[in-house]
Amino acid sequence: MYELPDLRYQTEIRKKEDLISHLEHFRLEPKFSVGIWYFSPGGGRFHERYIPEKTIEERIDSAYTLAEYGVKGIEAHYPTEINWDNIDLYKDLEEDTGIKVIGIPFSHFYEKEFEFGSLSNPYESVRTKAIEIGVECLKLVEEIGANCAISWPGMDGYLYELGTIFPWMWSNYDRSMVEILDEVPGIRVAIEPKPYEPAYNNIFRTTAEGILTAQRIQAHLKNKKNIDLLNKGHQLVGLNPEIGHVRMGFENCGAAYSLVGMYGMLAHTHWNSQPLGNYDQDLNVGVVEPSQATALLYSLKMMGYKEYFGIDINPEKMPFEKAIEINIKVINALNEKIENLPHSEIVHAYLDPANHRGKLEEILLEYIIS
Numbered sequence: 001m002y003e004l005p006d007l008r009y010q011t012e013i014r015k016k017e018d019l020i021s022h023l024e025h026f027r028l029e030p031k032f033s034v035g036i037w038y039f040s041p042g043g044g045r046f047h048e049r050y051i052p053e054k055t056i057e058e059r060i061d062s063a064y065t066l067a068e069y070g071v072k073g074i075e076a077h078y079p080t081e082i083n084w085d086n087i088d089l090y091k092d093l094e095e096d097t098g099i100k101v102i103g104i105p106f107s108h109f110y111e112k113e114f115e116f117g118s119l120s121n122p123y124e125s126v127r128t129k130a131i132e133i134g135v136e137c138l139k140l141v142e143e144i145g146a147n148c149a150i151s152w153p154g155m156d157g158y159l160y161e162l163g164t165i166f167p168w169m170w171s172n173y174d175r176s177m178v179e180i181l182d183e184v185p186g187i188r189v190a191i192e193p194k195p196y197e198p199a200y201n202n203i204f205r206t207t208a209e210g211i212l213t214a215q216r217i218q219a220h221l222k223n224k225k226n227i228d229l230l231n232k233g234h235q236l237v238g239l240n241p242e243i244g245h246v247r248m249g250f251e252n253c254g255a256a257y258s259l260v261g262m263y264g265m266l267a268h269t270h271w272n273s274q275p276l277g278n279y280d281q282d283l284n285v286g287v288v289e290p291s292q293a294t295a296l297l298y299s300l301k302m303m304g305y306k307e308y309f310g311i312d313i314n315p316e317k318m319p320f321e322k323a324i325e326i327n328i329k330v331i332n333a334l335n336e337k338i339e340n341l342p343h344s345e346i347v348h349a350y351l352d353p354a355n356h357r358g359k360l361e362e363i364l365l366e367y368i369i370s
Contacts, residue, residue, distance in 0.1 A: 002142040004188060008233050010261035010303050016347060019302065023343035028301050028335055030309045032328055033073030033102050034066060036081050038282075041316045050316055056081055060089045062321070064097055069325045070332075073102035073308050075150070078137040080107040087144060101146045102308050103190070103240070103268055106130075106137055109154035109198065117156035119176035120169045120203055131176050138184035147308065148267045150240050151177070152192040157199030173203060174213065178220045181236060185225035190240035190267035195249040197280050206249050207256040210239045211263055238267030242312055243292065244274035244282055253292045254299035261303045269300075270312035271331065282314035284323060286330040293331070294368060298338045341367050 014022055039062055040054035054062070059081075063074055074093070076082035082090060082104060094100040108118035108130055116122060118130035137149050156173060158164040181189065193210035194202045204210045214237035218230055226236055239260045246256045260266045273288040274281055286293050309331060315323035342363060349356035349363075 002145050002187060004186060004229065004234060005147050005267070005307065007235060007238065007264045007266065007307075010266055010305070011233075011264045012304075013262070014302075016351065020344045020347050022304065023301065023347070026301065026304055027339060028297060028305065030328075030331055030335060031072045031307075032070055032324075032331075033075055033308045033310045034063075034071055034324055035310065035312055036060070036063070036074055036076045038312075038314055039063070039320050041314055041320075056086060057089065060086075060093055063093055063099060065321060066324060067097040067099055069321075070328050071099055071324065073310075074099055075103040075105065075310060076101065077105045077107040078140055078149075079133065080110070082140065084136075084140070087140065090144060101144045103148055103150050103310065104137055104141050104144075104146050105150035105152055105192075106134055108133065108156075109152070114155045117169075117199075117203070118153060119151070120153065120156040120173040122168075122172070127172060127176050131179055134177070134180035134189075135183045138180060138187040138189070141187050142184065148188040148190045148238065148240075150190045150192055150268065152194065152240075153203050154194070154198050156203040157196075157201045158203075159200045161201075169203060170213070170216075174216050174220065177217045177237070178222075181217070181226060182221055182223040185223040186229060186236075188236050188238055188267055190238045192240045192242060192245070192270070193249075194242070194245040194280070197248075207239070207241055207246065207251060207259060210241075211260065211265060214238065214263075214265055233264070235263065235265045235267075238265040240268040240270060240310075241266075242270035242272065243285075243296070244270075244272045244280050244312070247274040247276055247289070247292065248278065248280060250277060252295070254295040257296055258299045258303065261299075261305070266303070266305065266307065268308055268310055269305075270310045271327065272311070272313050282312060284313055284315075284330070285311070285327045286334065290334070291368075294334050294338065297331075297334055298341070301338060337368055 036059050039059040043049040121127050191210045193204040195205040217237045273283045311327045349359045
């Protein structure tokens, strides 16, 4: 059954000695989750699929081998990948391997009925369908005991600025999400911002816009159970930032994820790598800009992050098992590097930069680059 993960620890801003002690004694222990959608990657706009399609049952069967790599969680979209008809297959997976469903994204973007968006769609009938999916998704989260639902509104957004009535677009999404959360109270939803793609301009392009949206939604919740949780400092609308999306928006990962944590909203994280800007590539962690992944890990260590590391990739040209194994090895290797950093020296260099010129560069050379 569902138990709301307590994210309030993320909001603590430590003083100097407390931060140094925390960095020296707290160790990140990544818990890895994977997305069932990339067990059999589809084709793209410019090429057909490279490997045969797999049924959901075949994909779940494939997941049985992943525990040996350190996988603890799995994510699947409702209703296309997980639903009331196949939920027992996921329960069996957890019982047999320990791999549990930890995140259930809304399937709100692929079907043609969501051409003009889902929860923000200008047509009330489509919003109603999207709300129904959201409500059932939260019920499924509650039933299987996942950490959260996830809302990546991929088709929500706009084509042209001129002619887009932005307050209506945002208000439609907000009101729809309020209805979902109040119908199934006490369940967290994590918003996943993205600058663009597949919508030409996504509804929440930046991390800050995701935080503002979460605050707006929570301000309008009315269910007593939800209000009680909010009054205790819990966040019922969090974020699930993804490295690729953050870099598409020219944001820095350590800063973006830290900002979410300051609000106690870092419900989940998605990991991959991405050229700055560019289209969404979902490359393996560290193959592009390993410095971003390293800095992000150190920011999460400062925060005391305890939630999942979701590997969100598109392994079109290698077996997905091999890709998952590689990503886990990379994250663990980078984590070892940051654990060995001289934390006290880093903190003092930040507090007194005038008298520590070049110190951080020396640390990076010795501990990270070499």
